[in-house]
Amino acid sequence: MVKIKNIGIVNILLTLILITFVIPPPILNPILLGVLFSFVIIRHFIHKQNINKNNFNKVSFFFVLYFFVLLLSLFYSQDVANGIGVIGRSISFLLIPVIPLFISKEEINLEFIVKAYIYYLCLIFFYLIFVAIYKNIHEGYTLGYIFDKLRGGEIENGKYHYINYWYFVYDKFTSPLNIQPIYLGLFTNLGLIFIFYLKKIKKIKFYYFFLLILGLLVLLTASRWQILIFAINYFIFIIFFLKLRSYKKILLLTSLVSLILIVSIINPVTRTRLKESIIIKENFYKDQFGGTSIRLNKWISATKCISNSPMFGYGVGDGKNKLLEQFKKDKFYLGFYNKFNAHNQYLDTLLYVGVVGLFILLLIFYYSYKYAINNIYMILITNVFSIGFVTESMLNRQWGIISFSFFLIMFSIFVFKKENNLENNF
Template identity: 30%
Template sequence: MFYKHDDNLVLTIFWNSLYIAFLLLPLGINLPTPFLAISIILGLINILKSGKKFDLDNKIILLFPLYFIIMSFSLFYTDNISDGLNILQRSLSLFLFPLIFLFVKEDASTVRKLFDFLLLGLVISFFINFSISIYNSASIIKGGFSFEISMDDLTAFIDILTHGWNYFVGDEFSKLINPSYLSLYILLVLSYYLKNSLDTRLRTFIVVLLFLYLFLLASIAAYVILVIMSILLTFNIKDKSRKHTMFIMLLLGLIVFLNNPRVFDFYSKVKDFGNIIEYDNSTSEKARLLSWDASIKLIKEAPLLGYGIGDANDILIKKYKELRYTYNYENKYNAHNQFLQTFLQTGVIGFGVLVTIFILLAIHMKRSRNEFSVFLILFISLIFESMLVRFNGIVFFSIVIPLLLKKRSILSSRIIRNVSV
């Protein structure tokens, strides 16, 4: 299952370190860091050993180092240098991994193992989160039996059970990392597995488990992506009877997912978006809309260079206070949209580079509905979250997108020999 290169020990350890890092990504922020550091060091050693020019066919991935340089330049006009340097440090992989991949040729099977290890990490994280939720909910119910209810007090008992259920939905179900990042990992793994038929019990079990995980994480963005991805894959089916069956399953799946209690909570709160009185009684989805509103107002005030990577969040938090977005202000939320976040940090220049990366990615992955669904997962994820602010998002995007942008996609069936250039 691990990688082995007969002639290059550096590349062998490089890929195996990445595999272990992807296994640990769903399990926390700190666990994969040492293995990512090892892979970066060995990748740089491989560049020095090769002594050759990089592959010009893949020069478009240099947009990532350019994006990092633009972020670094914004330190010259930011006041909060400390926060800016922290973000820059977390973003260093955006500069290093694309450069490393310019000097490494890989075959599709080698890179696809990243998804296999990520899948294993997701399965492990599901059972860890499930165990934690069982323990927490059982504690509430046990406490209810002991102190809060009697045999005649059925209403209170149901209320206790409801509070126990809350540990199985949303943020409470993901104690290891942010649910948005877990949802992104799950969707990408699903896009890989759903392109093949569910011809084994193990494959079917994995897909069902991942769908259950998505349901419990209760990410609205993930639900939107899943619907679009399902429609694309359904249209890709040539057999009409099977296509009709898949549409029925899609409809039934929508009914199940829309009955998630967090989705109904989203409906009830977002409808009062324009009511200022309700701003201090918000949900994460409504808070996201308020973050977008405040971010757009700030962008209009400084469209050219933005506010610098150190000051962008500070300015945004002040804007929340000014607009009386109490919930956002108290929780110090970022823009909850990477394109808006980049615009706030680096202005139209950094925003232009980020958009260009995704335009090129869309062009590169338009060859099949499966590949395009992967693009949509990545693109829509950045619309709903500032993915390039936290370590889990930065590292993941700095590895996966450059590999997808290379001349031969990792989703392609074409094989390249494993040699360093």
């Protein structure tokens, strides 16, 4: 274990950036990113260090290019004020690729960073469970109440049978952190990837404990797509990267499926959300949690809108407004009045910057997967975003914008080392 004094300020700041993806208020994350940027720049000029040109790869290049495509689209946007807001939120696409230029690969200790992140996510899980239990007790769902109902006691009006299960799932579960379930699911999936890799290189103790805790955290966020991504990544890891006998692999995969089914059956909220994800015949106004019925309406309208300006889109200022106009034309008033986005980042990109922007976005993923040939955690990290973009417009929110560029750039450049003899580089 590396001594604290040898960790270095850069590693500490990177760890804090990871932690503040999840801890409120959200402004802490970009502030710390700015602190890291300022620190490495100032250190560079004080010590007259060389620029690490090899730390600017093709993933970094296409993020910068994507930013400039967004910037250029401002010139053909009518709503310039809105467009400037989008550009301001996207500045990390330009900022994050620059940071590794002033950091040497030798000073980065990914093992320390990701372990701290995993431990923190476990603390988050127990904190959220504690809050959910506290809220239940506050509403009268004590052990005495539960035992009474198990013995057949009469249920009071307005009360649940045993507990208020809403506090243990989805938005009411994540509300103490003021974060949307989809993003807590995303950040937990990234933590699970690090657990997988640490298991692969035999650098983690109590693997199954951490796997169970973070697996439950993903399931309790009840983000359907993030649960699917967890299952896909777990399948890939078990089948292709973990050296076990076939019967053990089958047992582990069966255990995951069983865990998902048990959590889904126990909690009515999760059951309803899973049901909505596979039923598309219901009218969208019957859809309680924004499932497939609503998404199909969004995607159909977005596709119609894109067809009128496919090559360059409508610009960062007007893309959302054009979609809302299409919602109104299609009489999808729920989407119009709630100002929904396309709920698909690939469609959103086409709306803003057309085929040109989408091509650059796909190149980011292409090179992320290419750099993952000898780097299994990059395969799984890239999966989180490339698959997640299918049902979420992640680049409309700070959580998605910063995490997308941060994880793909930093983890495609810096790698895990078996030996970490770090010096304090300040």
